[in-house]
Each structure stands twice: as structure tokens, then as C-alpha cells.
Amino acid sequence: MPQDTTPPLTPELYLEVQQFYAGHMHAVDSGDFETWAVGFTEDGVFVSNGFPEPLAGRAAIDAVTRKGAAARAERGATHRHVLTNLDLRPLTEHTVSARSYVLVVESVAGAGAALYASTLCEDRLVRQDGTWRVAERRVTRDDLPAVDSGDRR
Amino acid sequence: MPQDTTPPLTPELYLEVQQFYAGHMHAVDSGDFETWAVGFTEDGVFVSNGFPEPLAGRAAIDAVTRKGAAARAERGATHRHVLTNLDLRPLTEHTVSARSYVLVVESVAGAGAALYASTLCEDRLVRQDGTWRVAERRVTRDDLPAVDSGDRR
Amino acid sequence: MPQDTTPPLTPELYLEVQQFYAGHMHAVDSGDFETWAVGFTEDGVFVSNGFPEPLAGRAAIDAVTRKGAAARAERGATHRHVLTNLDLRPLTEHTVSARSYVLVVESVAGAGAALYASTLCEDRLVRQDGTWRVAERRVTRDDLPAVDSGDRR
Numbered sequence: 001m002p003q004d005t006t007p008p009l010t011p012e013l014y015l016e017v018q019q020f021y022a023g024h025m026h027a028v029d030s031g032d033f034e035t036w037a038v039g040f041t042e043d044g045v046f047v048s049n050g051f052p053e054p055l056a057g058r059a060a061i062d063a064v065t066r067k068g069a070a071a072r073a074e075r076g077a078t079h080r081h082v083l084t085n086l087d088l089r090p091l092t093e094h095t096v097s098a099r100s101y102v103l104v105v106e107s108v109a110g111a112g113a114a115l116y117a118s119t120l121c122e123d124r125l126v127r128q129d130g131t132w133r134v135a136e137r138r139v140t141r142d143d144l145p146a147v148d149s150g151d152r153r
Numbered sequence: 154m155p156q157d158t159t160p161p162l163t164p165e166l167y168l169e170v171q172q173f174y175a176g177h178m179h180a181v182d183s184g185d186f187e188t189w190a191v192g193f194t195e196d197g198v199f200v201s202n203g204f205p206e207p208l209a210g211r212a213a214i215d216a217v218t219r220k221g222a223a224a225r226a227e228r229g230a231t232h233r234h235v236l237t238n239l240d241l242r243p244l245t246e247h248t249v250s251a252r253s254y255v256l257v258v259e260s261v262a263g264a265g266a267a268l269y270a271s272t273l274c275e276d277r278l279v280r281q282d283g284t285w286r287v288a289e290r291r292v293t294r295d296d297l298p299a300v301d302s303g304d305r306r
Numbered sequence: 307m308p309q310d311t312t313p314p315l316t317p318e319l320y321l322e323v324q325q326f327y328a329g330h331m332h333a334v335d336s337g338d339f340e341t342w343a344v345g346f347t348e349d350g351v352f353v354s355n356g357f358p359e360p361l362a363g364r365a366a367i368d369a370v371t372r373k374g375a376a377a378r379a380e381r382g383a384t385h386r387h388v389l390t391n392l393d394l395r396p397l398t399e400h401t402v403s404a405r406s407y408v409l410v411v412e413s414v415a416g417a418g419a420a421l422y423a424s425t426l427c428e429d430r431l432v433r434q435d436g437t438w439r440v441a442e443r444r445v446t447r448d449d450l451p452a453v454d455s456g457d458r459r
Contacts, residue, residue, distance in 0.1 A: 009172070011164035011317035019315070022393035026405065078448050080407050080424050082390050084235050087175035099179065101233050103258065103266075105409065105424045107448030113409075113424040118233050118258045118266040142231050142260030162325070164317035237388050240328035252332065254386050256411065256419075271386050271411045271419040295384050295413030 007090045017088055017098060017125065020132040025081040025102075028065060037062040041126060041133045048139040049146055050117070076109040079116065094127040095135075102139070118142045160243045170241055170251060170278065173285040178234040178255075181218060190215040194279060194286045201292040202299055203270070229262040232269065247280040248288075255292070271295045313396045323394055323404060323431065326438040331387040331408075334371060343368040347432060347439045354445040355452055356423070382415040385422065400433040401441075408445070424448045 007013075020039070027035035037058050040046070046055040055061045072079060082103040089097040099122050106116040124136040140146060160166075173192070180188035190211050193199070199208040208214045225232060235256040242250040252275050259269040277289040293299060313319075326345070333341035343364050346352070352361040361367045378385060388409040395403040405428050412422040430442040446452060 009168070011168050011321075014168055014171075015164075015315070015317050015320055018320075019393060022391045022405070025391055026393065080426075080448065082407055082409065084237055084390055085175045085178055087172060087179065099175070101235055103235065105421065105448075107424045109449060109451070112449050113421045115258065115266045115268060115421060118260045120233075142233065142258075143262060143265050145262070162321070164321050167321055167324075168317075235388075237390055238328045238331055240325060240332065252328070254388055256388065268411065268419045268421060271413045273386075295386065295411075296415060296418050298415070 005092065007093055009088055009090055013090065013096070014086075014088055017096060017132060018086065020125070021083050021086070021098075021100070024134075025083055028069075029078065029080050031069065033062060033066055033069070036065060039133055040137075041128060041135045044134050044136065046134075046137045046139070048137075048141070049144045050119075050139065050141045072106075078107050080105045080107075083121070091124075096125045096132070098123045098125055158245065160246055162241055162243055166243065166249070167239075167241055170249060170285060171239065173278070174236050174239070174251075174253070177287075178236055181222075182231065182233050184222065186215060186219055186222070189218060192286055193290075194281060194288045197287050197289065199287075199290045199292070201290075201294070202297045203272075203292065203294045225259075231260050233258045233260070236274070244277075249278045249285070251276045251278055311398065313399055315394055315396055319396065319402070320392075320394055323402060323438060324392065326431070327389050327392070327404075327406070330440075331389055334375075335384065335386050337375065339368060339372055339375070342371060345438075345440055346443075347434065347441045350440050350442065352440075352443045352445070354443075354447070355450045356425075356445065356447045378412075384413050386411045386413075389427070397430075402431045402438070404429045404431055 024036060024039040027033070027039065040058045040061055042058050043056075044058055044061060046061050051064075055064055082105055083100050084103070085101040087099045091097055099120070102119045102121045104116040104119065105113055107113040119142065120140040122138040123134050125132045126135045177189060177192040180186070180192070193211045193214055195211050197211055197214060199214050204217075208217055235258055236253050237256070238254040240252045244250055252273070255272045255274045257269040257272065258266055260266040272295065273293045275291040276287050278285045279288045330342060330345040333339070333345065346364045346367050348364050350364055350367060352367050357370070361370055388411055389406050390409070391407040393405045397403055405426070408425045408427045410422040410425065411419055413419040425448065426446040428444045429440050431438045432441045
């Protein structure tokens with residue numbers, strides 16, 4: 001007997017995801033790259049119109065993240081990933097579609113703060129080992145051309 | 154026997170309103186004007202010190218919204234309505250007073266992102282047809298003189 | 307028999323703290339300094355790398371806050387404390403560790419809005435008289451050198 005198995009969006013689920021994001025963004029902003037990296041599944045994919053090509057797999061995401069952070073450190077800059085307008089849609093018991101706005105704010109020692117980019121972040125999250133992880137992330141920077149889907153149909 | 158019928162603020166109610174706003178703001182920012190417009194009641198009022206006069210009714214709000222979006226599109230700009238600091242007060246079973254900060258962030262293709270305006274958003278929301286709608290919105294841009302109430306007492 | 311008494315993070319608790327912050331930040335931004343001040347415990351401490359020295363006690367916090375607001379008013383500027391990425395960890399039944407990002411947005415009459423500072427806000431909150439109060443606040447502005455802990459070990 002077929003039935004709709006889409007679970008309801010509960011405050012408990014929303015809170016779990018909200019806490020996941022707060023920890024995830026704080027990790028990357030504070031240089032805790034291990035915590036950031038395990039926030040993606042082993043085979044997680046990160047697509048962005050700010051990247052020359054999609055990042056496939058946790059190791060690739062980790063490498064690019066560390067490279068970016070090293071470049072910022074060299075010029076005395078830090079980033080904050082300010083996440084707002086979080087919109088959740090449970091897909092299954094263990095999968096959630098999450099859409100949010102992420103402002104990237106850059107501060108430079110002695111030179112104040114500025115908006116680095118305004119982005120739309122679309123994630124597919126999965127529950128693994130009692131925590132949430134990003135299986136697929138699509139980030140669209142509002143100031144750059146949208147990603148070409150590659151679909152030529 | 155008179156009694157206080159103000160319902161408590163529950164996580165379920167907060168979540169409903171939070172999801173409403175996430176969808177409402179995403180709709181206007183992504184050009185889904187139908188969804189944005191039905192986020193107001195048929196006779197909804199939108200007052201702002203950024204408008205020459207109050208907008209009365211969904212149709213008027215819709216028209217002004219589309220006009221603004223067309224002007225932005227012409228100069229290659231997009232807006233994000235970044236909603237934070239949401240403070241809710243239930244008034245009745247079907248009415249909520251909602252106060253939030255809404256940053257309007259503007260991105261221009263090839264020219265980065267900037268703060269367009271910092272605003273205070275004060276809404277009276279009503280539950281209609283199983284969803285929330287704005288019956289009255291008062292937006293105060295922090296960089297413009299406050300709206301004159303028109304009250305000359 | 308020893309046991310773990312750390313309470314769970316529930317949606318109810320998260321909501322309480324979220325509403326506390328929304329009211330707390332709105333109070334200081336709108337000039338309701340009494341409400342802002344009682345958001346700290348009588349002996350609350352406010353440390354920031356933006357201050358020459360820690361503020362000890364509600365009275366000291368209140369005085370410095372009013373002085374800052376008066377200086378801003380003189381140059382036609384207002385601030386909004388935009389709080390996001392809230393991460394809570396209950397410590398005891400009546401104590402919570404709260405970490406958030408607080409963007410300070412400045413608007414000047416007739417001159418638009420700008421990011422004034424990007425900060426990390428680390429609070430220890432205590433429940434007192436049925437409400438939450440800040441017992442200890444540590445604010446780190448991202449564009450200034452970190453606070454020296456004073457620890458010379």
C-alpha cells in the first residue's frame with residue numbers, strides 16, 4: 001500500500017539543522033577545517049558559480065577550503081558566513097532540502113568590515129551517524145553569472 | 154466571564170512564521186511575484202518611509218513591487234531581503250505581531266555586493282487559508298526620516 | 307550517584323533565548339537603555355577587543371552604552387545589531403553558553419547604510435526572575451586584534 005512518507009517539519013528538526021549550520025559555518029570561519037570537512041558526506045559535491053568547476057568529494061572540498069583560507073590569512077582577512085532565511089523541506093526521514101541566504105562578510109585587520117558576497121545556498125542534507133551532513137551544495141553568488149547546468153537537452 | 158485569550162508563543166508557531174518569511178522573501182528576490190503578492194491579505198497595507206505614500210491592497214503592492222524589480226533588472230541588480238532578529242507576539246489565535254530587521258543587500262553583475270538599506274520591519278500577520286499573510290506592514294529605513302503618522306493631535 | 311545534569315537543548319529553550327536576543331538588541335538599537343541594561347546581571351561583565359578595558363557591572367555597561375549612543379546621535383547615525391548563526395549549549399538548568407555572529411550595521415540619515423563591524427559574540431546567559439540575562443559577554447571584532455587574555459603563564 002503506497003503512502004506518503006515525507007515527514008513533517010518539526011521544531012526539533014529545524015533546531016537540529018540550525019545548530020548544524022551554526023557549527024558548520026563557525027568551523028570554517030575559525031579555521032577548524034576538520035569539523036567543516038566532516039560536515040560534508042565522503043562523496044559530497046559542492047557546486048558554485050564562484051568555482052571554475054564543481055568540487056567532488058570531501059577531500060577536494062577540504063583542499064580548496066584550506067587554500068582559500070591560507071590566501072585570506074596572507075592578506076590579513078577573515079570571513080564570516082552569515083546564514084539567514086533558512087527554509088527547510090524534509091524529503092525523507094533522513095534527507096532535508098535546505099535553502100538559505102549566506103552573506104560572506106570580510107574583515108581586514110585595521111580596515112573594517114565589508115560585504116564580500118551575497119549568495120543563495122541550496123543544500124541537500126543527509127542524516128549520517130547521528131548528525132547532519134551536506135551531500136550536495138549549490139551556491140549561487142548574486143554578482144556572478146549563474147552556473148550553466150551543463151544540460152544541453 | 155472575560156478571560157485572557159492571548160495564546161502562548163510556541164516553537165510550532167515560531168517555525169510557521171519563520172518559514173513564511175523565508176518563502177516570502179525568497180519569492181520577491183527570485184522574481185516569483187505571485188507568491189510574494191499572496192503573502193499579503195487582499196486588503197493588506199504596506200507603509201514605508203521609503204514610499205511616497207502607503208500602498209493599500211494586494212494589487213497596489215504587487216504593481217509597485219514589479220515596477221521596482223523591473224528597474225533593478227534594467228541595471229543588472231538583484232536584491233536579497235535578509236531577515237533577522239525576529240521577535241513574535243501572538244495577539245490572538247490567528248494574529249501575530251512580528252518585528253524583524255531586514256537588510257536589503259544589492260548585488261550587481263560583475264560589481265560585487267553592497268548594503269542597500271537597513272530596515273526595521275513591523276508586521277501584523279493573520280492566518281488565512283492555512284497560511285500566514287501580512288495584513289499590515291510598516292517598514293522603516295534607518296537612513297530616511299521616519300514616517301509622519303499624520304496624527305496632528 | 308553521580309549523573310550528567312546537562313539539560314538537552316530543546317526548541318522551547320532555543321526560542322526563549324532567541325526572543326531574549328531579539329528584544330535585547332532591539333532595545334539598545336531603539337534607545338530603550340533600561341531594557342538593554344537589565345539584560346545583563348547586576349554583576350555582568352562585558353569584554354571586547356573594541357573596549358580599552360572590560361566593563362564590570364550593569365551600571366558600567368549602561369554608562370558606556372549611553373555614551374556611545376549619544377555620540378552616534380550627534381552625527382545622525384543609528385546602529386542595528388544583526389544577530390545570526392546562534393549556537394546554544396545548555397550548561398545547567400539555568401545557564402546557557404551562546405555563540406552568535408553580530409553584524410553592526412550603521413545608517414546615517416541621508417547617507418545610506420554600511421557595515422560598521424563584524425563580530426563574534428560569546429555569552430554566558432543565566433535564567434533570573436523568569437528571564438534570561440547576560441552574566442558574561444565576550445565580543446570579538448574581526449577587524450581588531452584579539453583581546454589579550456592577560457594570562458602570562
